[in-house]
Structures are given as C-alpha cells and as structure tokens.
Amino acid sequence: MEEKIIEIKDLLHAKRFSELKEYLKEINSVDISSFFEELKGEEIIIMYRLLDKEKAAEVFTELDSDIQEKLIKVLTDKELKDVVNELYLDDAVDIIEEMPSNVVKRILKHIEPEDRKTINKLLKYPEDTAGSMMTTEFIDLKENMTVEEALAKIKKIGVDSETVYNCYVLSATRKIVGVITLEKLLLSNLDTKISDIMDQSIIKISTTEDQENVANMFDKYDEYALPVVDKEDRLVGIITVDDALDILKEEQEEDFEKMAAILPSEDPYLKTSVFTHIKNRIGWLLILMLSATITGTILAKYEAAFEAVPLLVSFIPMVMGTAGNSGQQTSTIVIRALATGEITLKDWLKVLWKEIRVGTLVGLVLFVVNIVRIYIQYQDIQMALVLGLTLIFTVIVSKSIGCLLPILVKKIKKDPAVVAAPLLTTVIDLCAIVIYFQIATSILTGIKGV
C-alpha cells in the first residue's frame, strides 16, 4: 500500500496524468479516497477528474466531509450532477447531513426531482434510527412472476438498486410476503413460480428501530440486507450489511467512552478540538470529584483512629485500589453481558450468587497473600488481620455492588454504561473506607471507634 501511495504521488507531481489514470484503475476506491487526505489545493480536483464516473462516485462517498465540501465548490454543474445522481440515496443523505445549507441547496438542485423528494423524506427520519440509515432503492417482485420475469425485471432496474442480491416479494398493499435471493433465482428453472421458491421466514425492521438494534440484527441473522417497513407494515426501504458494520463499530466506541465517564464524541480524536474534548470530559469529572468529598467526609470521622495508628493511612491506596479494581472487573463484565444480551434482568440472582462466590474465593487468596506480606514487612499480626479481613469483605461487597448497580440502572431503563461505571467508583470507595476503619477500630486495641 505504501509503495502504491508513493507511486501515485510521483506520477501526480511529474504530471504524468494518463499513466496515473491507468494506474488508478487497479486501486480500490477506499484506498484512493484515503489518499485524498494528503492532497492540497488544485491537486484534489486534478486527481478527482482522473477517475471514471463510477469510481469517482465511489471515491466521493468515502471522502471526509470537509474534502467533499472543497470538491463540491470547484466541480462544474455537470460534474456535480453526474456524481450526485450516481450516489445511492442513503449515501446522498449521509453526505447532505454533513454539509452547510448553501452547499446542500446546490447539491439538491442537481438531483433528479423524484430522488429529491425521496431524499427529503429520508432526511426527516430521526438520527440514529433505521429510517435514517435506509435507502429506497430495492428490487420488488410480485408473487405470480416466474423466475424468468423476475430476472428480466432485475436486469431492467438492477443498476439503480443498492443491492440486487435480496429481492422482496410484495402483496398488492406493498406488504412483504416473501424474500428471494438472486442466487436462488439463478439456480432455479426459468418457469418456476416465485411463490413456490420464496423464503417466507422474513426478518423485518421498523423505521423507528434504534440503529444499534439494527446492527445487532445483522449480526444475529447473518443477512446481507434487511427490509425496513413503516407503521402499516409496508416495505419502504432496505439497509445493507456494510452500513450495519459501520454502526456496530460506532456504537462500540461510544460504549468504551461511556464506561470511562466521557460523553461520546462525533469525530476522530485528532479532529476533535481541545474545547470539545474538555466539554466531553469535564461533566463527569466534576460530579465524581464532588462525590468523592462524601468519602472524604466519612474518612474524616475516623481521624481519631488514624491519629492513633498512622500506619492505617498508608494502606488506604491498596484498600481503595483493590476494591475499585474488583468492582470494575465485575461491572465491566456485567455491563457488556447486558449489552450483548448474554444476561437479562431476570438473571440478577444468578449473577449475584456467582459474583459472591467469585468474590469470596478471590478475597481469600488476597487475604492469605496480604497477611503473609504484611507480617513479613511489619511483624504486626493485628494489622495483618485487619487488612486481610478488610480485603475479603471489600472484595465481596465490591463485586456485589459491581453486578447489582448496572442491573438496577437497566431496570429503571437507563444505560448502565453511562450511569453505573462512573458512579461505581464512588459507592465502592465509600464502602471500602467504612469497612476498613470499622474492622480496624474493632480489632486494633486501644483505638477509639467513630
């Protein structure tokens, strides 16, 4: 790949345009589009004009929106008309959503009136729903068609369809009565009736379905395309698997950010301004900082204890750290298991019981390791016992909170990743401190309790 980019650069700078034009034929549209990032000024339009019409539209779709904007400004009316009418409507909608309004006006002016109506309809669907992902360019067939008639229709309208591989058999009221793949059509006799070979186990998506659910359905059903229906169950569009893949990655990255107490960002890291980064992170940071003061206030009540035995203070990081880590291990696993459907709300007791057992045994291991360690380092058997018992109890409590909190949050219909992961540290820190000092004041002779 690197060599190809160097080759393109050399040809471009040497102005060997006809060689470059030939060379570009062997390079994938996606790779060509990522190369555009490195072009400056006039190079962009020169490069673009070396591509044939079909490839130009493919490359255009893959470009970052700021480069698309630059390009639109310098394209002639005919060139703009060519590329926008080559686009599939869902791609056109995606592009339009990123453009400033004067550019949108110019684009729409050059789109065929029929398509313009459809695009405006698609733009109305709420963002992040199936309606906003779909395209209306699909192949619909009738039940009483023969395979021969179906293939003829596909040949006629296929060039405008996002995909010809899944065809939808519709009733008179445009409800889906069956699905048939191009593969099946090709491998059947020409006079077979569609109704005899179509698949009746249809998976449908409603226009209002959340995009994350749409992506999960593609993963579950292993389909290349799925139909989208409106409230009256009529076929209005299709979504193809490549769009679902993009959504899947997007949603996963959002989940990572939520679990680190960050508001999800729209753009890639380096393209996000310092100001936006701050905006995404300051909220939770403030909340968590202020809630840590509750832990601090509780800690202050045990002043008498750590004045009497200052050694107690030096173990605070280990106690809080271990509690935090074990709680986060559990909460991460449970939040992901809830998100992927591995566990449901009614499994809460099974999960809690599993975590209590894991916590007890893990706590016992830490207990033993710690007692040995502290005795070797300090020869203080009472302190060893305090820390050991603290660790067992905090680990059990942390893991219990770590699984119950996400489940509770999901029960009240909020997103566990957003609420639970950040709040968890605060709750667990609090419990860890209380458990620690209560055990300390009970066991260490001569310390006054709270």
Next chain:
Amino acid sequence: MEEKIIEIKDLLHAKRFSELKEYLKEINSVDISSFFEELKGEEIIIMYRLLDKEKAAEVFTELDSDIQEKLIKVLTDKELKDVVNELYLDDAVDIIEEMPSNVVKRILKHIEPEDRKTINKLLKYPEDTAGSMMTTEFIDLKENMTVEEALAKIKKIGVDSETVYNCYVLSATRKIVGVITLEKLLLSNLDTKISDIMDQSIIKISTTEDQENVANMFDKYDEYALPVVDKEDRLVGIITVDDALDILKEEQEEDFEKMAAILPSEDPYLKTSVFTHIKNRIGWLLILMLSATITGTILAKYEAAFEAVPLLVSFIPMVMGTAGNSGQQTSTIVIRALATGEITLKDWLKVLWKEIRVGTLVGLVLFVVNIVRIYIQYQDIQMALVLGLTLIFTVIVSKSIGCLLPILVKKIKKDPAVVAAPLLTTVIDLCAIVIYFQIATSILTGIKGV
C-alpha cells in the same frame, strides 16, 4: 417473537407435528435455533426432524456446541451424512473444533473424501487467522470467458459455493487477475468478455492474517466477501462478511475485558464457571494490589505531614479519584484511537500536546470549583490552595501519563489495552500522592517535609 415461541411450544406439547412443521417454515433458522435451548431430552430430535434438509443444516450451524453434540449422538448415520454434507466447510470446521474426538471421528466418517481432505487442511491453520476462518467453496472464472459462459458455470457449481455474488478471475497459475460481481454479470450483455468488465482493484487477505485485521478490512472496504491467498499469492479460499461481523464483536468484547484488567473469556458469562471467572481475574488483581503497596510506602513517608494536619488524609480519596478518572478518560480514548487506527505512533507529540492543553483547562475548572468548595466548608484558604494546585498538577500529569503510556506500550509491540489500562492506575496514584503531599508540605506552614 415471544408469541411465536409460545405457539411452537403449544404445538410441540400437543404433538400437532404436521401443523408445527408448516409453522416452522415461516420462522427464521436463527430464531428456531435459539428455541432449541429450551428443549429437553427427546424434544430436541423430534423438533430437528420436523425441519426440511436445507433448514435443518442452517439451524444446526447456529446451535450451541453442547446441543450439537447431543444431536449428533442421536442422529442416524444417514441424517448425520445429510447435515454435514450440507454444511459449508468453514462452518464444518467451526463445529468440529468444538467437539470431543470420538464425535469428530463420527462426523468425518460421513463427509465426502474430497471435503474431508479440505477440512483437515483448514483445521491445520492457527486459530484466529484468516486461514482458520475461510472456506474453499468459491467460484473461479477464466479471463477469456464470456458473460454467458460465466453464468453457465455459476449455475453449475453455484449451489456448492458459500457465495455466488463475488467471482474470482484466475490466471493459469491460480493468481487473482480480477474480481467480478454477479450483479455486473447479470447486467451485462451475454457476449461481453469477462476481462473487459472485471474489477482489477483487488483486495486480498493472506492466510496468516490476524482475524481482527480481517474484520477491520471488511469494515474498511465494505465488501461482502474477500479472497484469501497463500504465500505464492494463489487463491485458496474466501471469507464472507457475516464471519467478519462475528469476529468484530468478539474482538471488541475482548478489548473491554482487557481494559478492565481481566483475561478475556471464551464463553458467555453465565456459562463460565466460578473457577474460570476467578482464574481470569485473580492475576491482575494480585499484581495491582501488590503494586499499590508502593504507593502506600510512599504515603507512609509523609506520616509527619498528616500527623500534623489530619485534614489532609480526608482529601486523599478525592485527589486519587480525580487523578484516576482523568487518567482513565485519556487512556481509554487513546487506546481506542490506536486500536481503530485514528492515531498512529508518530502522532504522539500531537496527542500529548492536546492532552496537556485539555488537562490544564480542565484542571483550572476543578481548581476554581474546589477552592470555593473548601473555603466554604472549612474557611481554610491555605488548604484550599493546596487542594486546588494539587488538582491542576495531578490532572495535567495524569492526562500526560494516560496518553504516553499506551503509546509507549504499543511502541514495544505489546497490546496497550492489556498492559496500559491496569498499570495506569498504579502509576497515576503514585504521582498523585507525591504531588499532593509535596504541595502540602510546601504551602502549609509548620509542617515538616519528607
């Protein structure tokens, strides 16, 4: 969906098998297979025998491996032969990999000798590589074929191909010279030469490619299938997008677990034994606990300081918590950006500069909020200043470490998610404590330093 499951259950228990057989025709194979989880004993084989041959193989592929094993034990030799020969080879390989050896022997005995040879070859590829994901059932064409000849070949061998939608044009030495889609073949004139219309911008995967890279290539290139070539660049197999989707989800879940300091697990949460859960979590928990003792030892050196001003202790949770949270925000974003290719190693200076600026401004906000809060609560301007300055500096340092550590780990060719995320808390806690008490001993009059 719920109503369908209830309907199936009712029909099954009422032994209305012919109605059930008809009803099952309208239900997707994936949904039928998830229903098998709820069947017991004889019901499994009864249900299975109600499915037609094609659907039976589809359902079989989707079943959990323990149910597949139960089924294989009760299927007749003919039934077993039917289903295993209906399977695509990559699915057969996946199934065989999960079975105990006596079951594998029985399966292989009923597979056609040619396929058996291929399966054994596929089983030899290292797990998690393209070779272990691929199937050898693809359509290959010759350059000098016409569209008519190509379609004829597809009709002949198409039923055995994993996909007929992408066909590979091979040279005499079986190297790929072009790719052509079924769509293009269908929409072209019958006498057109393949070499005139084939796409020469071919994306290839090597058999040794890591499965995560394979999944990312599908996401990047929006293809339905990609060809796999051996060391001599010859076409040996294909991978389809549904397999890539599964891998993508699997890899993402692994990354979540790595970042929570857990060894990734193979099975769903509830199916993983308590013992396995412990094994996956105890490692890092021990390491982190022992490394927290370093922080504790440093903290002990400041004993004189917090003996003189006990209030300092109560702010330890807030200081460590804020440092930890800001560091984790940064490290999560940077680790994910490295994983998705948004940033590369050579961007390290840009990233550091961005994080320093974000850290400074975020730190300033926390500085102000905290000074106000502490002054209101304690009327102690010196303490307010100590905490304020501590927060600014720890946030800047945490965010710097948070971005540099993952990049450093990637530089030495280790996985940032595994190493950086857990280690980060330890390093940051240490820095936070040192910064805190150094500032405290400098500012608060009357405290002796370390």
